[in-house]
Amino acid sequence: MSRVQSTPIFGTTKTRFRSLPRVPSLPVFVPTRSKAQVPLLFREAYVDHGFRELHRPWWSYLLSVLQLHNESMNVWTHLVALVLMLKHLHTFNQHLDFLTDPYSWPLLAGFVCGLLLYSFSSMAHCFHSKSELVHYLAFMVDYAGIGLYGLGSTIIHFYYCTELELHLFTQNFFVPVGCALAFLVFFCCSYAKVSYSRPYPFVRKVWQMVPVLGVYFHLSIPLVHRFILCLTSSSACPPSIQHHAQQMVWFILSGIFYASDLPQRFHPGRFDHFFHSHQLFHICIMMSTSKQMDAVLLDYQMRLAAILAQPEPSLFSAFGPVAVVLAAQIISFCFFRSIVKRKLAKRD
Numbered sequence: 001m002s003r004v005q006s007t008p009i010f011g012t013t014k015t016r017f018r019s020l021p022r023v024p025s026l027p028v029f030v031p032t033r034s035k036a037q038v039p040l041l042f043r044e045a046y047v048d049h050g051f052r053e054l055h056r057p058w059w060s061y062l063l064s065v066l067q068l069h070n071e072s073m074n075v076w077t078h079l080v081a082l083v084l085m086l087k088h089l090h091t092f093n094q095h096l097d098f099l100t101d102p103y104s105w106p107l108l109a110g111f112v113c114g115l116l117l118y119s120f121s122s123m124a125h126c127f128h129s130k131s132e133l134v135h136y137l138a139f140m141v142d143y144a145g146i147g148l149y150g151l152g153s154t155i156i157h158f159y160y161c162t163e164l165e166l167h168l169f170t171q172n173f174f175v176p177v178g179c180a181l182a183f184l185v186f187f188c189c190s191y192a193k194v195s196y197s198r199p200y201p202f203v204r205k206v207w208q209m210v211p212v213l214g215v216y217f218h219l220s221i222p223l224v225h226r227f228i229l230c231l232t233s234s235s236a237c238p239p240s241i242q243h244h245a246q247q248m249v250w251f252i253l254s255g256i257f258y259a260s261d262l263p264q265r266f267h268p269g270r271f272d273h274f275f276h277s278h279q280l281f282h283i284c285i286m287m288s289t290s291k292q293m294d295a296v297l298l299d300y301q302m303r304l305a306a307i308l309a310q311p312e313p314s315l316f317s318a319f320g321p322v323a324v325v326l327a328a329q330i331i332s333f334c335f336f337r338s339i340v341k342r343k344l345a346k347r348d
């Protein structure tokens with residue numbers, strides 16, 4: 001949808017048609033601003049136009065998802081991913097009884113984390129332009145979702161994609177280590193956000209990417225173990241393996257786009273609205289989680305006997321880690337919020 005112009009419609013002929021009723025402008029579609037018209041905090045490297053005005057009412061930012069600005073596609077890509085995640089949940093719901101089957105509860109916990117990831121991300125990109133304080137807080141919520149998704153994937157892979165021997169060997173520490181790494185994702189990303197100012201140095205991305213890679217390596221251990229078994233065994237590889245491999249390829253691609261600022265690095269201003277690296281990063285993450293869910297569904301169907309041979313999950317073992325990490329994130333969020341408030345007050 002095109003941006004609504006602030007100049008009067010029929011501008012040059014206005015005097016001749018003075019008797020015509022005025023066409024009301026849509027108050028929600030405020031014209032976007034250029035880079036020079038927004039505070040430094042909101043400027044993105046290699047993005048010149050499409051910034052939303054600050055200090056509008058909340059509903060104005062909500063309705064701005066229907067307007068073309070430089071965050072529109074970031075919001076929409078993860079709204080689409082949210083719908084895709086719900087579609088996968090619906091598919092699983094046709095095979096499983098989430099209410100009474102304890103073996104389905106870790107999967108439900110993983111879905112809760114996935115839905116939070118995409119909800120938090122969409123909200124952050126939708127509302128962060130409201131003010132400098134909201135900008136900081138919104139992206140901290142986004143980081144909380146990324147950490148939770150890392151934990152949800154850890155839980156799902158541990159219960160449904162791990163060979164029985166490895167599952168039994170790691171059952172006392174695999175998920176707790178995932179909890180610690182998931183919390184570190186939130187803490188390090190928030191620390192980097194609060195500590196560095198634009199234009200951000202590359203070390204800020206290091207602060208963000210190292211913990212994300214840490215939790216990703218950890219949640220991939222059961223998959224790498226199965227890849228090795230697949231390569232060294234004479235029997236055929238299970239069909240889910242290729243979906244797991246595709247999930248990893250999409251994740252690697254997402255990291256490349258996130259870290260490289262491609263393609264806008266080579267044509268500043270040309271990718272302000274479409275095909276910006278952050279949008280491509282969002283799309284790759286969406287594809288990665290979609291392939292992950294395809295793989296887990298196949299694993300659940302084809303490895304059911306092995307899954308049922310594992311100790312029965314409880315509500316606490318499935319949802320407890322999510323609750324613990326969420327609580328730790330909320331406490332840290334309050335801590336970071338007070339730091340941001342002090343930082344903004346000192347500057348003013």
Ligand SMILES: [Zn+2]
Pocket residue numbers: 074121125278282
């Ligand atoms: Zn994003």
